Amino acid sequence: MIVVFLGPPGAGKGTQAKLLSQRLGFLHLSTGDILREAVKKQTPLGIKAKEYMDRGELVPDNLIIALIEEYLPKEGGVILDGFPRTIAQAEALENMLSAKSKKVSKVLLFDSPDEVIIDRLSGRRVCSNCGAVYHIKYNPPKKEGVCDLCGGSLVQREDDKEEVIKNRLEVYKRQTQPLIDFYKKKGIIYRLDATKSVEELFAEVEGIIKDGG
Numbered sequence: 209m210i211v212v213f214l215g216p217p218g219a220g221k222g223t224q225a226k227l228l229s230q231r232l233g234f235l236h237l238s239t240g241d242i243l244r245e246a247v248k249k250q251t252p253l254g255i256k257a258k259e260y261m262d263r264g265e266l267v268p269d270n271l272i273i274a275l276i277e278e279y280l281p282k283e284g285g286v287i288l289d290g291f292p293r294t295i296a297q298a299e300a301l302e303n304m305l306s307a308k309s310k311k312v313s314k315v316l317l318f319d320s321p322d323e324v325i326i327d328r329l330s331g332r333r334v335c336s337n338c339g340a341v342y343h344i345k346y347n348p349p350k351k352e353g354v355c356d357l358c359g360g361s362l363v364q365r366e367d368d369k370e371e372v373i374k375n376r377l378e379v380y381k382r383q384t385q386p387l388i389d390f391y392k393k394k395g396i397i398y399r400l401d402a403t404k405s406v407e408e409l410f411a412e413v414e415g416i417i418k419d420g421g
């Protein structure tokens with residue numbers, strides 16, 4: 209089963225994808241996480257991607273499509289978190305899957321007003337060592353600035369600074385929102401109210417995923 213998580217930055221896609229992966233065994237494929245790892249390791253992809261990511265712009269389609277071709281597994285349940293983000297990426301995904309007689313089963317749209325997004329992104333902290341995600345109000349670590357899981361230091365993502373957040377929201381509206389209609393026409397989109405708590409939202413996500421329809 210291939211499930212796409214769509215929605216504005218900071219709506220909680222990564223948080224829900226991690227839970228689904230832990231509790232239902234889905235593979236969590238996050239293009240943002242793969243790119244951040246490449247930036248950290250200063251690979252050729254990371255060096256190219258960094259300049260776009262720091263500005264809150266999308267990394268060019270050809271780089272992202274090649275990355276998904278490399279990472280998409282042959283079998284098993286997959287959550288695509290943060291991909292596709294443009295019509296060109298969605299079409300490339302369709303072609304990739306139809307070559308294997310597969311298709312996207314469901315698209316979950318995490319819907320949230322801008323105020324909630326800004327509050328979530330500006331309070332997000334991530335572990336510089338293991339990548340665990342916290343929020344200073346909604347999911348604080350036991351000890352301020354320290355990761356509960358590995359003791360690494362918590363930092364703010366470069367693209368969670370205020371000016372970049374505004375640009376990411378604009379980029380989302382301009383380049384990614386058109387995918388809502390793209391998937392609506394296929395009748396596979398499910399809208400979620402992402403302002404709910406993590407567990408409330410998870411119950412809904414799980415319900416949609418387990419529902420055969």
Ligand code: AP5
Pocket residue numbers: 216217218219220221222223224239240241243260261262264265266267268272289290291292293297328329331332333341342343344346347367376402403404405406407409
């Ligand atoms: P990416 O990493 O994909 O960023 P994003 O889509 O902007 O999503 P985020 O990771 O910011 O947010 P999220 O929805 O996962 O929220 P989270 O669960 O962390 O992409 C980064 C960059 O990489 C892009 O800008 C682009 O440059 C590049 N890129 C990636 N994919 C690309 C692609 N396909 N094409 C081109 N370029 C690409 O939650 C946010 C915060 O809220 C956390 O602190 C969390 O603890 C908290 N929280 C979560 N849920 C709740 C809740 N229900 N209640 C209260 N707090 C909550």
